[in-house]
Amino acid sequence: MQFEEIKAAVSALWNTRGLNWPSSVEQHRHKTGDLDMLDWLKAMFGFQACILHRDNVRNQREHLILLLANSHIRLHPKPEPFNLASLDDRAVDSVMKNLFKNYKTWCKFLGRKHSLSSYGVLSHRLPQGQQEIQQRKLLYMGLYLLIWGEAANVRFMPECLCYIFHNMAYELHGLLAGNVSIVTGENIKPSYGGDDEAFLLKVITPLYRVIEKEAKKSRHGKAPHSAWCNYDDLNEYFWSSECFSLGWPMRDDGEFFKSTSDLTQVFTS
Template identity: 95%
Template sequence: MGTPDLACENQPHVKNKQGDIRGTTKSSKQTLPTSAAWATRSAACVAASGAFPAYKKLPQIKAAVSALWNTRGLNWPSSVEQHRHKTGDLDMLDWLKAMFGFQRDNVRNQREHLILLLANSHIRSTYKRVEEREKVAPEIIAAARDVQAKTEIYTPYNILPLDAAGASVPIMQFEEIKAAVSALWNTRGLNWPSSVEQHRHKTGDLDMLDWLKAMFGFQRDNVRNQREHLILLLANSHIRLHPKPEPFNLLDDRAVDSVMKNLFKNYKTWCKFLGRKHSLRLPQGQQEIQQRKLLYMGLYLLIWGEAANVRFMPECLCYIFHNMAYELHGLLAGNVSIVTGENIKPSYGGDDEAFLLKVITPLYRVIEKEAKKSRHGKAPHSAWCNYDDLNEYFWSSECFSLGWPMRDDGEFFKSTSDLTQGRKGAPRQSGKTCKSNFVETRSFWHTFHSFDRMWTFFLLGLQVMFIMAWEGILLSDIFQKDVLYNLSSIFITASILRLLQSMICSLKLLLFM
C-alpha cells in the first residue's frame, strides 16, 4: 500500500545586490498555509508559491503546525515581545530567529521543510499500523485475545494438558494417567517455603515437582516438561503390569520400582565403582516410601532436563544427583546442621534459575573453554579435552574433592594448560594437571591401529592365496582334508599377528607414560 509523499524542494542559493548569500524558495511542488494566523503573516510567501487548500485539511499537517506553535515557557526578547502580543503569529522557529539571528527567508524555508518532514513521518507510521492490522485475519486476532484472557486457565503442554481446561481431553481419561497424576499430587509432609505457601493455599494446584522447584531453584518450563515426562514413564509402566493392580486408578509400587530401576541403573553402578553408598535413602513408613521414590525420580529428571551439554557427561550428572539427593534426604528427615543448629537447606538455594546459574553454568564454562582449544578440530587431541576426557574425572574418587557446593578452586575448574610433547611424545604440562587420566595421542600409526582387523584379514587372505597358488589348488578342492590342513596355518599367522599387536601396544604405553 503506497503512502502520499510531501516534499519541499529548495532552489540553490543566489547572491543579492549587497553580495550576501540569501536563500530563495521556488518550490516545484505547491505548498500551503496550515493555519489562519500563519496565512495572514506570510500571505505574500503563500501567494507566491500558491496555496493548495487540500493540504490544509490533512490532520498530519495540522498536527505538525500545532506542535511548532507550542512556545510555552520561551522567553522572548523585548523587541519581539510587543509584536508577538499584537499578532500572536510567532512559533518556535521565530523564537530561534530572534535569539540566534537567523535570516527571515531561511526561517520560512525551514518551517515548511520541518512541517513536511513531520507530516511525512506521521503519515508513514499511520499507514504502517494499518498494513500490520490488515495482515492478520480478524479471527486470528479474536482467538489470540480469547487465549490471552484465559491465561490463568490454559498452560503450555506437550502431550498431557494438565490444566483445568484439559481435564476433558481423551488422553487424560486413561486410568493409568490419572493414577500417575494423583501420585504426584501427594505432597503430604512436605514443608513449603513461606513465599510459596501463600500461593499454594490460594490455588492448591502444586505437586511434588513444584516443591522441588521451590527448594532447588529449577526453571518453570523445565518443571512442566519433566512433569509430563515422569507421568508418561509411570503410566507406561503401570499399564504393562501383570497381573493388573486393583484398583487400577491407584499407582502400583511395582510400576514405581520398574521406572526407578531403569532410571538409576547407571547411578548405582557409578556408586559401586567408586565404593560409595548411594543417596537413595528411603523412610521407614510404608506410606511415605512411594512419595520419596517419586521425589528422587523427579529430582533426577529435573537435573537432566536442565543440564544442557553436561548431559554428555553422565557421570558428572551422577555426581550432581548424588549430592542433591543427599540434601533432599536431609530436608525430608529434618536433619540439623552442626554449624548453624538450623535445619539443613539446599546449598544453592531455591531462587529462580539457581540450579542453572550456580551448578550448570560453571560446568558448561569448562566445556566451552576446552572446545575453543580444539580450534574447530584442527588442534591435536592431546591439546584439549573432549566430553569423555572431562567425564573421566568423575570416574575417580578425586571428584569428591570438589565438595558441595562445588569449590571454585577445585581441580576440575582449573583451565588445562597447553600440552607440549616431550622427547618421547609424552604430554607434559606446566603448572596445573590435566583433568583427564588418559590423553589420546595420535600419529601416523593410528591408521594401522584403528584398522588392525582389516589389515589382519588382508594378510591372512594373502597367505591363503599364496598357498592355493603354490600348490595349484582349485576352489572345488578347498574342502579336502589335505588342503584344509595346509590352509590351517593361517591360524598360526593370526596368533603371531595378535602377539605382535600386544607387544606394540605395551611398548607404546611404556613410551608415553
C-alpha cells in the same frame, strides 16, 4: 488424560503431605492448592519454572507421568480394577530401577554408598507408610529428571550428572528428615538455595563454561587432541574418586575447573 494409569500417576505426584514449603511459596499453595512434588523440588533447589509456559518443571512432570503410566499399563499381572486409581508400587520400582541403573553402577565403581538407600525404607527418621515411601521414591526420580532437564551439554557427561545427583539427593534426604544445622540451629537448606534458576546459574553454568573453554581450544577439531579435552575426557574425571574433592557446593579452585594441562595430569595419574 483419560487413561486411568495417567490419572494414577498425576494423583501420586499430588501427594505433598509432610513436605515443608518455603514461606514464600506456602501462601500461594494455600490459595490455589495447585502445587505438586515437582513444584516443591523447584522451590527447594531453584529449578526453572514459568518461562513462557515451557519450563523444565512442566516438561519433567509430563516426562515422569508418562514413564510411570507406561510402566503401570504394562504390569503383569494387571492390578485389580478397583486399584487402578492408585499408582502401583511395581510401576514405581520399575521406572526407578531403569532410571538409576547407571547411578548405582557409578557408586559401586567408586566404592560409595548410593544415596537412594535414604529414601525412607531404611531410615527410622522418615515415615514408613506405603504412601510415604512411594512419595520419597517419586521425589528422588523427580529430582534426577529435573537435573537432567536443565543439564544442557553436561548431559554428554553422564557420570558428572551422577555426581550432581549424588550430592543433591543427600540434601533432599536432609530436607525430608528435618535435619538441623549445628551452626544455626535451623533446618538445613540446599547448598545452592532455591532462588529462581539457582541450579542452572550456580551448578550447570560453571560446568558448561569448562566445556565451552575446551571446545574453543579445539579450533573446530583442527587442534591436536593433546591440546584440549572432549566430553569423554572431562567426564573421565568423574570416574575417579578424585571428583569428590570438588566438594558440595563445588569449589571454584577444584581440579575440574583448572586448565587443560592440569586436567590432563589428573586424568592420566
